[in-house]
Amino acid sequence: DADVTQTPRNRITKTGKRIMLECSQTKGHDRMYWYRQDPGLGLQLIYYSFDVKDINKGEISDGYSVSRQAQAKFSLSLESAIPNQTALYFCATSETGTGVTGELFFGEGSRLTVL
């Protein structure tokens, strides 16, 4: 089983619908992240959490919200999906600050299409 698991792996939805992407990890890391990947734009940080009570906005948090339900679970929600949120979403964990080792452990990705 993967250390970082994302569900669903693929989702097609319509504009205005609420969508939740879930992430769970067995690595025991406190730090969890949600990234978005678009062709030609690389990975952009949406939200990150250093522990259950710590949630921080990333560079593109507008239109998204998150919930850290437990050390191992970090969910991303789109309250009212729009077509330009069509992208590949990655959850990731790290053991230390990413500026220290740079090592992020990524899930397999969730491909979201908003029609």
Add this chain to the structure above:
Amino acid sequence: QKEVEQNSGPLSVPEGAIASLNCTYSDRGSQSFFWYRQYSGKSPELIMSIYSNGDKEDGRFTAQLNKASQYVSLLIRDSQPSDSATYLCADSPGGDNDMRFGAGTRLTVKP
């Protein structure tokens, strides 16, 4: 806006050649630099990190950092078809600060 820039490619090299991937960054305060490899349809994985000026070698991979010129490069010696992937460059001011990713360079190694 602090940025990390990479040529999107595709970069094509024959098997056995040296592949050279380049990256520039705009934040002079960046302290840490990373190369991730992402196979098509897969998630990124860290392959190299470098923190000091100069070269760092790991097997067939060499990362090079020049802070004065604000560029980072990745050399892949004896390129193999299995090296065909997108390579993402990233930087960070260090510590708990965020990493910033470039858009990636797609490398194809032809048998």
